[in-house]
Amino acid sequence: MMQNAYFLSLENMADGTNVPFDHVLNNLAFNEQGLIPVITQDASTHAVLMMAWMNKASLLKTLDEQRMVYWSRSRETFWRKGESSGNTQQLVSLSVDCDGDALLCQVVQTGAACHTGRANCFFLDVDYAHAKVYVRGDASV
Amino acid sequence: MMQNAYFLSLENMADGTNVPFDHVLNNLAFNEQGLIPVITQDASTHAVLMMAWMNKASLLKTLDEQRMVYWSRSRETFWRKGESSGNTQQLVSLSVDCDGDALLCQVVQTGAACHTGRANCFFLDVDYAHAKVYVRGDASV
Numbered sequence: 422m423m424q425n426a427y428f429l430s431l432e433n434m435a436d437g438t439n440v441p442f443d444h445v446l447n448n449l450a451f452n453e454q455g456l457i458p459v460i461t462q463d464a465s466t467h468a469v470l471m472m473a474w475m476n477k478a479s480l481l482k483t484l485d486e487q488r489m490v491y492w493s494r495s496r497e498t499f500w501r502k503g504e505s506s507g508n509t510q511q512l513v514s515l516s517v518d519c520d521g522d523a524l525l526c527q528v529v530q531t532g533a534a535c536h537t538g539r540a541n542c543f544f545l546d547v548d549y550a551h552a553k554v555y556v557r558g559d560a561s562v
Numbered sequence: 563m564m565q566n567a568y569f570l571s572l573e574n575m576a577d578g579t580n581v582p583f584d585h586v587l588n589n590l591a592f593n594e595q596g597l598i599p600v601i602t603q604d605a606s607t608h609a610v611l612m613m614a615w616m617n618k619a620s621l622l623k624t625l626d627e628q629r630m631v632y633w634s635r636s637r638e639t640f641w642r643k644g645e646s647s648g649n650t651q652q653l654v655s656l657s658v659d660c661d662g663d664a665l666l667c668q669v670v671q672t673g674a675a676c677h678t679g680r681a682n683c684f685f686l687d688v689d690y691a692h693a694k695v696y697v698r699g700d701a702s703v
Contacts, residue, residue: 424636431686432678433701439694445686458599460610467608469601472664484690495565516684517695519676523613525684535660537573543657543666545572545586549625553580554658560574 425450428521450522451477456492457524461534463541464513464527470534471542473500475524487512489528506562508532538562566591569662591663592618597633598665602675604682605654605668611675612683614641616665628653630669647703649673679703 427448431440451457456474463470473491475483479499482490486501489510493500503509510528517524535542538561546555568589572581592598597615604611614632616624620640623631627642630651634641644650651669658665676683679702687696 431697434697436698436700438697439689440697442688442690442693442695445688445695458613460601460613462610469603469610469666472599472601472659484688515688515690517686517688518613518683519678519680519685520683523683525610537660539660542659542661542664544660545658547583547586547625547656547658548580549583549656552583554583554586556572556575556579556581557577559577 425521428519432519445517445521446477446480448521449477449480449517450520454494456494457522459489459491459524459526461489461510461526461528463530463534465529468541469543470510470528470530470540480524483512483526484515489526503531506532506536508534510534533561536562566662569660573660586658586662587618587621589662590618590621590658591661595635597635598663600630600632600665600667602630602651602667602669604671604675606670609682610684611651611669611671611681621665624653624667625656630667644672647673647677649675651675674702677703 455476459473459475461470476492479490479492489502491500509531513527515526533540539558544557546557596617600616601613602611617633620631620633630643632641650672654668656667674681680699685698687698
């Protein structure tokens with residue numbers, strides 16, 4: 422990642438300072454595919470639920486609809502989380518990181534975040550000392 | 563993201579089942595640059611501290627050294643977090659997500675995670691209703 426001059430210019434701003442949203446939006450470090458990684462965290466349990474991707478249009482839909490709308494890289498279309506499963510994610514807050522190349526969203530999660538039915542997607546725990554990876558939780562779909 | 567057959571094969575395994583670490587490692591969905599996104603979370607506060615990238619070698623160094631060793635895309639070298647600042651991240655646990663294309667690490671963070679001196683990197687809060695983005699916290703470096 423090259424340093425992003427716009428985000429560099431924000432670094433030393435004081436607590437509580439604000440800048441226009443469209444400046445931030447237009448300087449986000451979308452990758453070559455026009456995508457930015459999004460971390461989704463449960464606003465109440467603080468569990469990290471999943472990581473997915475947004476393009477500029479899905480980010481704006483997320484903010485307009487106040488629910489998580491990712492970009493599906495496999496289906497190449499908007500992915501309104503929970504549209505088929507009912508396991509929606511209501512947006513609580515959205516933050517941008519220091520170099521403008523990642524987003525963090527706090528959500529109210531309905532049901533399971535993971536398509537396997539597990540509460541979150543990070544259910545494979547590495548036990549490096551024993552050279553094993555453990556499955557946590559049972560699938561329920 | 564195409565579906566990853568290896569990770570599909572793990573989905574329905576029961577709670578507590580294990581598989582060899584090297585199978586997981588060799589099937590991780592590193593991108594075209596050989597990188598995988600890593601979410602770093604404070605093991606005690608559960609704050610999401612930052613998002614960065616690892617290649618296979620930096621992942622193995624992280625596990626061997628039990629501290630976060632990212633891959634710096636700008637410097638194209640290993641990035642032993644805290645090597646210059648002293649703000650190291652001791653690894654507590656490392657998990658892989660359902661489709662093998664993201665890692666979640668719990669860490670003990672020494673000092674600030676963000677290079678600006680703020681506790682974490684996600685200090686730009688979007689206030690979409692007012693079309694503003696607020697800076698949270700003061701820089702201290």
